[in-house]
Amino acid sequence: MSEKVGHFESIHMSDEKIKQEVAQYAKILDRKGLVNSLEGNISIYNREKDLLYITPTSTRKEFLTPDDIAVMRGDKQVDGNKRRSSEYLLHRVALEARPECNAVVHLHAPFLTAYAYCNKSIDIKCSTTFSILHDGIPCIPYGLPGSMDITNGLADALKKHDMVLLANHGLVCVATTLEHACAVVEATEEVMKIYYLAKDMGISNISDSDLDALKQAKR
Template sequence: MEKSGFTTTLNLSLDPSIPRTSSESQQRRQLARFGKRLYRLGFVPGTAGNLSIRLADGLVLATPTGMSKHQLRSSDMVIVDLDGRRVGGSRNATSEIAMHLAYYRRRPDVQAVVHAHPPVATGFASCGRALEEPLCSEVVMTLGAVPLAPYATTGTDEVAASIESFLDRHDAILLANHGVVTAGDTLEDAFMRMETVEHFAHICLVAHQLGSAKPLSCDRLQQLAEARSRYKKNAVASR
């Protein structure tokens, strides 16, 4: 644990792998569980990808660097502040944490962020192609367009800067020549958005292989935009 006045006042546990509250304990288990689900889907081969969740005290609990998401245990998680300083955990934070923190700083509504390399969506990102064509009504309604952020070198400030202009309006972003980042009100939301992005990428690929993709008309899109805003209001009301 780094020494600073900040960490002292937070009174973090002397053993950094022990959760401080029961909700943190649950959140650690959630990160491990959704990490395994991403791994089984083939979205995070090797040590790729990372997941994080906002803690009640405003800090961020994240998966560590250099570990397979298949092998994650609750005690492996790292706690960082919104500037990326490690304030809890014995492992190191991922160098990709900057893109998670960009969402948390900009969007108070975002409670969880998932970053992965799903192969079809990453194929689109590696060809410089966003997933913005309105081919699927349900994707338009639930996710909207998925823009492509310009290439940025992992582990540098470029990463947060590359997605900055998309954060306000998008819960899923393709990262050029890299992968995908998604955000949500819950870790499950962010995870399901990642699944939806990859599913939509498959559909776009097949539609273009067939050669006669028919995007939805402007009128239809307007109707879907209205349905989407109702859907969001209902989702908030049901919480």
């Protein structure tokens, strides 16, 4: 999914504006129950300056201020009142895999993460939203959180998919902008919630020809 306008906007945003945006979206996700104090982190990458702006560890997102956002260059934190999330490695690997993307969202959104707990990829054919946004969502094998183990297989999976499940853990979603990354996760989580309600009622799939038409319309 490309959003060229947002892409260029985020490259030229000031440091302060980027910190504000990261804090603002973290609060939005907190209000929606998609992150909590101990789970979930989001980032924006300024490629021109090689600076990653990421939510800090163990902090209630609702209370975040722009000054709390951790600013990283490589493995080193260069700014921010609070310590960076230990999961910044996921963000770094994701951003290396997708050079056109400047935002990463890592969440344990319940209806999506349920599949990760079962080590199951998602490929449903009953939702127009899902079919427009995804060519399936793969699940990569378990890796130890906070270590490079957790990134095994992530780069390869992200080359074909904007969203990837991490077995027994959560999900990673990349996009050109943080708005778009959050929007895709929010919409997909809603789809999986509805799927959970509908699956015992006798789901009716979209036909292959109609699915093809949806994919064409997306291009």
